[in-house]
Amino acid sequence: MLFNSIEFLLFFPIVTILYFVLPYRFRWALLLIASCYFYMVFKPIYILILGFTIVIDYFAGIYIEQSEGEKRKFYLILSLIANIGVLAIFKYFNFLNLNFTWLLEGFDLKNPVPFLQILLPIGLSFHTFQAMSYTIEVYRGNQKAEHHFGIYALYVMFYPQLVAGPIERPQNVIHQFYEKHNFDYKRVTDGLKLMAWGMFKKVVIADRLAIMVENVYKYPYNHTGMPLIVATVFFSIQIFCDFSGYSDIALGSAQVMGFKLMKNFDRPYFSKTMSEFWRRWHISLSSWFKDYLYISLGGNRVSKWRREYNLFIVFLVSGIWHGASWTFVIWGAIHGFYLVFGNLTVNFRNKIVNIIGINKFTFSYKLIQILIVFCLTSFAWIFFRASNIQEATYIASHLFSGLGEQLQQLGNKEFIEKSIFLGKGVTNFAMVAFAIVVMEVVHLKQRGKSLRESLSRSPLLVRWILYYGIILAILFLGMYDQPAQFIYFQF
Amino acid sequence: MLNFIIKITTLVTLIISTIGGIILIQDDSEKNYFAAITDKHKYAQSIQKPKIILAGGSSLAFGISSDSIENSLQRPVVNLGLYGGFGLDFILQETLSEVKKGDLVILSTEYYLKKSGDDYSKQMAAFAYPPAYNYVGYVNFLDLLEKKASFFSRYTRNLIFFPNRIKSPQVDDKISDYFRKGFSQKGDLLAHLNNPPKRPLNDLAGIKSQNYSVEIRTINEFIKEVRAKGGEVNWYFPCYSQTGYNMNKEALNYYEKQMQKNINCLKINTLSDGIYPDDCFYDTHFHLFGNCRIERTQKLIETIKNHAF
Numbered sequence: 081m082l083f084n085s086i087e088f089l090l091f092f093p094i095v096t097i098l099y100f101v102l103p104y105r106f107r108w109a110l111l112l113i114a115s116c117y118f119y120m121v122f123k124p125i126y127i128l129i130l131g132f133t134i135v136i137d138y139f140a141g142i143y144i145e146q147s148e149g150e151k152r153k154f155y156l157i158l159s160l161i162a163n164i165g166v167l168a169i170f171k172y173f174n175f176l177n178l179n180f181t182w183l184l185e186g187f188d189l190k191n192p193v194p195f196l197q198i199l200l201p202i203g204l205s206f207h208t209f210q211a212m213s214y215t216i217e218v219y220r221g222n223q224k225a226e227h228h229f230g231i232y233a234l235y236v237m238f239y240p241q242l243v244a245g246p247i248e249r250p251q252n253v254i255h256q257f258y259e260k261h262n263f264d265y266k267r268v269t270d271g272l273k274l275m276a277w278g279m280f281k282k283v284v285i286a287d288r289l290a291i292m293v294e295n296v297y298k299y300p301y302n303h304t305g306m307p308l309i310v311a312t313v314f315f316s317i318q319i320f321c322d323f324s325g326y327s328d329i330a331l332g333s334a335q336v337m338g339f340k341l342m343k344n345f346d347r348p349y350f351s352k353t354m355s356e357f358w359r360r361w362h363i364s365l366s367s368w369f370k371d372y373l374y375i376s377l378g379g380n381r382v383s384k385w386r387r388e389y390n391l392f393i394v395f396l397v398s399g400i401w402h403g404a405s406w407t408f409v410i411w412g413a414i415h416g417f418y419l420v421f422g423n424l425t426v427n428f429r430n431k432i433v434n435i436i437g438i439n440k441f442t443f444s445y446k447l448i449q450i451l452i453v454f455c456l457t458s459f460a461w462i463f464f465r466a467s468n469i470q471e472a473t474y475i476a477s478h479l480f481s482g483l484g485e486q487l488q489q490l491g492n493k494e495f496i497e498k499s500i501f502l503g504k505g506v507t508n509f510a511m512v513a514f515a516i517v518v519m520e521v522v523h524l525k526q527r528g529k530s531l532r533e534s535l536s537r538s539p540l541l542v543r544w545i546l547y548y549g550i551i552l553a554i555l556f557l558g559m560y561d562q563p564a565q566f567i568y569f570q571f
Numbered sequence: 572m573l574n575f576i577i578k579i580t581t582l583v584t585l586i587i588s589t590i591g592g593i594i595l596i597q598d599d600s601e602k603n604y605f606a607a608i609t610d611k612h613k614y615a616q617s618i619q620k621p622k623i624i625l626a627g628g629s630s631l632a633f634g635i636s637s638d639s640i641e642n643s644l645q646r647p648v649v650n651l652g653l654y655g656g657f658g659l660d661f662i663l664q665e666t667l668s669e670v671k672k673g674d675l676v677i678l679s680t681e682y683y684l685k686k687s688g689d690d691y692s693k694q695m696a697a698f699a700y701p702p703a704y705n706y707v708g709y710v711n712f713l714d715l716l717e718k719k720a721s722f723f724s725r726y727t728r729n730l731i732f733f734p735n736r737i738k739s740p741q742v743d744d745k746i747s748d749y750f751r752k753g754f755s756q757k758g759d760l761l762a763h764l765n766n767p768p769k770r771p772l773n774d775l776a777g778i779k780s781q782n783y784s785v786e787i788r789t790i791n792e793f794i795k796e797v798r799a800k801g802g803e804v805n806w807y808f809p810c811y812s813q814t815g816y817n818m819n820k821e822a823l824n825y826y827e828k829q830m831q832k833n834i835n836c837l838k839i840n841t842l843s844d845g846i847y848p849d850d851c852f853y854d855t856h857f858h859l860f861g862n863c864r865i866e867r868t869q870k871l872i873e874t875i876k877n878h879a880f
Contacts (some may be wrong), residue, residue: 100572203808263572507732542584549588554730560721 081121083329084283091118092333095239099337104260111257111337115239119202122243126201129166130237136162137211138232141218145225151351152219159215163208170201175404203243205401209368211236214250215373224248229255238339240330244323246344246364253341261338270532271335276550277522278328283558285519286322289314290332291559292502293465300471304481304497313501315465316458318514320349323362347523349457351448354418357457365401369394388423392416402464405517407472411463448477511557518553575875590727597730602740604749605692608653610731611758612669615649621673622647623875625758626666628655628681634859635755636868643872646675655681657696658688659786663793664706672801677839677875678793679807681857682778682823684786694722748854764861769854780822781828787833798815805878806830806838810845810867812856839874842864 081086095114100109120127140159144152168176174195181191214235217223226232235254241247294302294318296311303311327344334341344364351357358366377390392413399412438445458475489495501509525531535543600606622822625631641648641650651666655816659680666676687708697703709715742762747753753762768793794804808827816823827842849856851863859867 086720087713090713090716263575263577265572268575511732547582548585548589551582552589555586555590555724556731558724560725 082116083326083333084279084287085354087121096333096336099261100263108228108257110233112230112234115234115237115242117240119237119242122202123199129170129201129204133163133166133208133211134233134236137215137236138229141225141232142227144215144218156215156219160212163212164422167204167208169196170198170204172400172404175190177215206245206247209247209365209401210241210245213247213368213372217250220430223254226250226254236335240334240339241341244326244330245362246327246330246342247368248341248364253339256339259338264338266536267338268336270333270536271337273532273547274332274335275329276323276332276547276554278330278332279554279558280515280550281321281325281519283560284515286318286325286513287559288508288515288557289318289321292504292508292512293318295503297465297467297471297475298309300466300475304478305483306486307502308475308479309483310500311502312458312462312465316349316454316461319461319464320345321519347526348391349454350450350523351453352424352446354415354453354456357453358415358419365398369398373397373548388420391423392420392550395419399491406469407463407466410469410472411460414460414463417459515553515557590723593727593730594723597872599735599751600699602735602750603695603699604751604753605654605695606751607754608696608703609700610751610754610756611649611651611653611846612665612700612702612721614756614758615651615669618647620647620717621671621675622649624648624666624669624674624676625650625652625679626662626676626865627652627679627761627807627809628657628662628857629653629855630655630681630811630857630859631679632754632758633763633853634758634810634857634864634867635759636864637759638755639865639868640872640875641757644875648757650813652679652758653696654692655683656685656692658693659686659789660683660708661688661693661696661706663701665703667793667796667800668702668706670797670800670802674797674800674802675875676802677871678790678796678804678836679805679809680790681809682811682819682826683776684783684826686786686789690718691722691725694718695726697798697845698722698726699799721753763853763858764864767852768850768852768860772812772814772849772852772854772856774855774857775812775818778819778822778826780825783826783829786832787829791833791835794834804836805875806834806836807871808838808840808842808845810847810851810857810859812852813846814849815856817845837878839878840870844870858873 081091091114095110098110099107116127119130137159140155140162144153144159147155177191177193177195180193184191214223214226214232218225222271226235231254234257235248235250236242238253293311293315296307297315300308324345331341331343342364344362346360346363348357348361351360374390376393377393378386379390380387382390393416395412395416396409397412398415399410400407402408402411433440462475463469463472466475486495495504497503522531525534535546538546615622621756623640623644625635625637625648629652631650632654634654635650637648637650648718649669650660651669655662657665662680666678670676690707693703693707697707707718709718735750737744737747737750740750740753740762742753743765745766748760748763748766750762753760770834797804808830811823823842831838831841845867847859847863847867851859851861
């Protein structure tokens with residue numbers, strides 16, 4: 081079920097009302113049934129895949145806790161193999177097989193292994209990683225094995241974060257299913273505000289930008305220079321609004337029922353370095369890789385070069401996590417390179433800044449840093465968005481082709497329509513520009529404080545005008561031609 | 572919790588009232604192009620004698636003179652053609668609702684043949700002409716809810732942000748074209764006839780070479796139902812620009828081949844009969860105007876005379 085669908089508009093209040101009305105002891109069952117339904121709306125049969133990993137991990141957790149020595153490790157490995165195996169079959173098998181085919185073709189051989197005719201189960205990478213974090217934490221002794229099967233299943237399947245995260249840790253979530261959440265006006269309204277904000281980002285900004293970006297990225301060879309740059313910048317904003325919008329709705333809907341999920345985004349495009357960007361973008365995944373992969377590879381307790389190598393590997397794996405395609409691998413590698421290069425040159429760059437005598441604490445210096453990080457991430461997004469490597473390479477290598485001549489045409493109406501509005505008209509552009517300005521004003525206001533807190537202290541009339549305004553904006557400025565899927569659902 | 576319920580109810584009421592208020596205040600039912608469906612059906616229902624029904628997309632609305640057909644054949648004509656984007660299901664069902672014994676349906680669907688059509692335009696037409704809700708094709712209650720909610724938010728948005736730029740469009744002015752009162756009583760669009768043609772022509776899209784078996788089955792079902800009501804159907808290939816034809820030659824020829832072979836009724840023209848030079852078109856590659864419209868009508872009259880009567 082999509083958060084931006086009418087089904088969810090009915091599903092959410094029904095489940096929430098039932099949640100508060102039902103006696104406390106039945107609530108986990110309600111949430112589990114609701115979560116199953118939420119997932120099965122996409123493709124019912126895939127619930128079996130989830131069921132398989134849930135059963136394996138549930139028993140693995142218990143056996144890990146009850147065992148000692150090598151046996152603990154054995155059960156952990158068994159659980160990891162089951163989870164990674166599911167990922168390998170459903171997400172990576174065809175990709176690996178395709179590459180194997182190319183390899184054999186190089187030797188004039190035919191690949192006898194058939195391709196699987198299956199659709200990728202929605203959100204597979206998210207719930208698999210969440211399940212893996214459970215057995216790893218039990219193994220590490222940070223989490224007791226959950227003996228209540230329903231509660232464990234709910235940990236993996238809790239509908240707000242089931243298909244696109246945040247990828248939770250058992251320590252943060254499982255105990256919340258045992259807590260009794262009463263109706264709390266402030267918490268409920270805060271959750272609803274966050275949901276409305278997420279919806280605004282999704283349907284007004286992300287979905288409007290999506291049609292503009294699609295116009296260019298669908299036929300990239302028809303464009304050079306300006307439209308490629310504009311579409312790439314728009315995609316950077318689109319993917320942020322799409323994914324952080326989803327996360328806000330997830331966090332908000334959980335909050336309404338009394339659950340606190342981890343923050344997934346913290347205004348990442350205000351980052352001044354790439355490492356800061358990754359501390360603020362998809363936080364739950366970055367911290368997952370840090371906790372379970374980077375640290376397992378040795379973390380910071382290894383030599384400098386080994387550390388940078390590990391960092392690069394983590395980003396390469398992060399790229400593969402996003403999708404079974406070389407474009408995602410390259411996207412991960414680009415970010416790995418940014419970070420490694422940044423770490424290796426940090427002293428040199430600081431020296432240069434000191435020699436030139438630039439004041440690092442000025443607004444303009446920070447702004448330039450923010451712009452550089454935005455440009456670097458936007459460049460990497462090309463590989464994330466393009467359909468294949470050829471198209472990505474074309475876009476990356478034609479960003480500045482003919483730009484000089486194009487800049488001279490900036491007064492030309494037709495040129496602006498094609499290259500800035502990307503063929504979708506001035507009204508669409510004005511709507512999305514207005515929405516982006518609103519979002520950035522909110523982001524600036526959010527610095528160091530909770531906007532929802534400040535909002536709740538505003539006069540009633542101001543608050544109501546804002547609520548009324550944001551709902552009307554969602555209704556009137558949102559894109560409803562076709563309910564668009566969230567980009568991260570595919571992972 | 573009561574406080575919360577009261578506030579939420581107030582907010583929802585306020586939002587619904589706003590949408591309702593905008594639709595009422597900005598009422599465009601007299602100007603809306605799709606609202607012409609009401610007048611067309613009203614006229615069709617007023618005809619008591621066996622009639623000719625022109626059924627299809629906007630190429631019929633723009634490019635045929637029903638008056639000339641009626642005068643030549645001495646038989647009442649109603650032109651139901653309005654918008655090909657309604658989709659085959661919608662167009663065929665709304666046509667069927669007007670078929671009576673002895674009627675002849677000239678069926679001329681556009682080359683951009685789609686079975687289900689565009690939701691917004693169907694909803695718009697149904698909003699103006701409620702019986703058409705039966706032809707929209709809701710899969711289930713949730714689908715109905717989603718389509719209606721989506722329609723009202725889009726419609727309200729359009730009323731706010733894209734109001735008709737011409738406050739009082741008239742048939743004989745030189746700028747208005749797509750509006751309800753721009754149609755004749757019989758359902759032909761007249762508003763564009765005085766206007767200078769628009770260049771370059773819009774809506775030149777690539778047509779895919781595809782199998783139309785599902786659409787053909789639907790059309791054949793329709794033919795059966797018309798016959799069951801005592802009527803008859805003639806298949807009539809629509810008009811299209813030379814450029815559009817050249818661009819999609821292969822796909823169109825394949826389309827014609829399938830239709831000629833599989834549609835179970837009399838085909839009264841060929842695809843090439845409907846191809847006109849680009850100069851003949853008003854604003855898109857399938858909206859004829861001027862002398863070419865008259866020429867096409869004359870050809871249709873001769874064709875009906877030769878084949879149908």
